Amino acid sequence: MNLTNAHSLPEALYRADAVQALDRCAIETQGIDGFDLMHRAARAAFRQLLRHWPHAARVAVLCGGGNNGGDGYLVAANAYQKGMAVDCVAVTDPDRLKGDARRAFDEATSLGVPIEPVEAVSDKALFDRLCASDAIVDALLGTGITGAPRAPFDRIIQRVNRAGIGVLAVDVPSGLNASTGLASGDVIHARVTPTFIGLKAGLMTGDGPDCAGDVVFDDLGVPEATYDAASPVARCVNWRRASTMLAPRRRGAHKGECGHLLVVAGEQGLGGAGILAAEAAARTGAGLVTLATRPEHVSAALTRCPSLMVRGVTHGNDLCPLLSGVDGVVFGPGAGQGPWGQQMMQQVLARPHPLVLDADALNLMASRAPARRENQVLTPHPGEAARLLGITTSEIADDRLAAADRLQERFGGVALLKGVGTVVQTRAERPAVIEGGNPGMATGGMGDVLSGIIGSLLVQGLPAFEAAWLGASLHAEAGDRAARKQGQRGLLPMDLIGELPACLSDSERVGAPGSPADGEE
Numbered sequence: 001m002n003l004t005n006a007h008s009l010p011e012a013l014y015r016a017d018a019v020q021a022l023d024r025c026a027i028e029t030q031g032i033d034g035f036d037l038m039h040r041a042a043r044a045a046f047r048q049l050l051r052h053w054p055h056a057a058r059v060a061v062l063c064g065g066g067n068n069g070g071d072g073y074l075v076a077a078n079a080y081q082k083g084m085a086v087d088c089v090a091v092t093d094p095d096r097l098k099g100d101a102r103r104a105f106d107e108a109t110s111l112g113v114p115i116e117p118v119e120a121v122s123d124k125a126l127f128d129r130l131c132a133s134d135a136i137v138d139a140l141l142g143t144g145i146t147g148a149p150r151a152p153f154d155r156i157i158q159r160v161n162r163a164g165i166g167v168l169a170v171d172v173p174s175g176l177n178a179s180t181g182l183a184s185g186d187v188i189h190a191r192v193t194p195t196f197i198g199l200k201a202g203l204m205t206g207d208g209p210d211c212a213g214d215v216v217f218d219d220l221g222v223p224e225a226t227y228d229a230a231s232p233v234a235r236c237v238n239w240r241r242a243s244t245m246l247a248p249r250r251r252g253a254h255k256g257e258c259g260h261l262l263v264v265a266g267e268q269g270l271g272g273a274g275i276l277a278a279e280a281a282a283r284t285g286a287g288l289v290t291l292a293t294r295p296e297h298v299s300a301a302l303t304r305c306p307s308l309m310v311r312g313v314t315h316g317n318d319l320c321p322l323l324s325g326v327d328g329v330v331f332g333p334g335a336g337q338g339p340w341g342q343q344m345m346q347q348v349l350a351r352p353h354p355l356v357l358d359a360d361a362l363n364l365m366a367s368r369a370p371a372r373r374e375n376q377v378l379t380p381h382p383g384e385a386a387r388l389l390g391i392t393t394s395e396i397a398d399d400r401l402a403a404a405d406r407l408q409e410r411f412g413g414v415a416l417l418k419g420v421g422t423v424v425q426t427r428a429e430r431p432a433v434i435e436g437g438n439p440g441m442a443t444g445g446m447g448d449v450l451s452g453i454i455g456s457l458l459v460q461g462l463p464a465f466e467a468a469w470l471g472a473s474l475h476a477e478a479g480d481r482a483a484r485k486q487g488q489r490g491l492l493p494m495d496l497i498g499e500l501p502a503c504l505s506d507s508e509r510v511g512a513p514g515s516p517a518d519g520e521e
Ligand SMILES: NC(=O)C1=CN([C@@H]2O[C@H](COP(=O)(O)OP(=O)(O)OC[C@H]3O[C@@H](n4cnc5c(N)ncnc54)[C@H](O)[C@@H]3O)[C@@H](O)[C@H]2O)[C@@H](O)CC1
Pocket: 023, 024, 027, 034, 037, 038, 041, 064, 065, 066, 067, 068, 069, 071, 092, 100, 140, 141, 142, 143, 144, 145, 146, 147, 148, 149, 150, 151, 153, 170, 171, 172, 196
């Protein structure tokens, strides 16, 4: 998703079948005519077309055989009536259209919109027309897709992407599973996706953010009661929402009441991981941070960040005295899976502290089948998640929300599945999907920073689930601020750590007496 996306998205995320239930409710219970709803969707899409391509004079509109195609015919009608040159292609034989989609086709035809069946246009002619357009409207497939796009949709999607012209995807980029965010075959890469009635979870996680571009939500004016018809599958959260939940510090606060975190990290040759996690924890406001690491990393850590307490530990027993005085532990970054990591793990798991388990802690857990534990946050990336569940990384990608749920069920506590649209899952509450973050964060050490941030919030008194989703939102926000200043390529974890205090000061402004409420949107 683009970094300058200023649009506010609703919090509720739905799977495709739930949005279909909302559509049905709007029509059958709330008394909105289905064709009227389609007109509203088309107008909303057309508004975004004008907004993103204010000088568009020629548009290509590609229509499929369901109601998404119906939306497309009405967008074409809007564009035609506005005086644009319209190339409308019926990818499904119009004789097979039913219901509102058929009515939309008939209306567009009666207005004089030129519509050609796909068989009448050669591949080359189609490609040339796409390339000659100012914008392409993708109304091929919406929430009704099953599996990967079949012929001729697959071929047309390839042509659209190859044309290199900006695409507006109606409701969902065609080829994307609106529930899971999985693109199992060809998928449209859009610049903007206006989406209707319910925000689809698949737009916010997995392949969704890459394919959807700028997501713009429109409820099409359906009555509030429509939303009683289906439950959201998750909440979409970002730092703007999360920051309002951090209580300001009281004037008389002292370090002893701001939490003491122990970071156990940094096997031989992996010292940086622990330093990053510990410094991120300090920059997130923990009162005290102790880093327990291999003795050879002590001086580097102190040089980098003298506010840390740094202890060299060689054996598991060296950790015992350090564990007794702290409020929580981060274990795993750069811990290795050898004897050092194993001994540290044994000590850490034997105590009742709230835990953040990351990186090698997760790899060690995968081979040991530890007991479930409630006061812990597991922070796997998809590869680690796959090892923990004994499945493949692509099975994790098939349905990230379901994978996070399985992790939580298997290990207890909070499961945080990293990657675009990070999913944070606990048992009793609706999972959170994090909006924000950028590809500049796909670099070594960014996960270590995340574990330090979450550990810091844990010892400052946040319950595990809040610490995890607030922490992931803060991490994404700091990454986006750093990328806005420096660009995405070459971004380093240290850059992100440098942004943490400024991000956190947002929450102070919110909490300060007399400050304007940093409203949602
Ligand atoms: N009245 C409503 O229900 C509203 C629906 N809306 C639109 O309707 C869409 C949902 O419409 P539908 O349920 O008709 O579904 P779609 O239009 O998304 O797709 C259904 C069509 O695609 C075909 N199809 C499914 N999977 C395919 C694949 N893998 N390869 C090729 N073809 C495939 C089906 O055979 C069917 O013809 C939404 O995404 C939205 O754009 C909006 O107009 C708002 C109101």
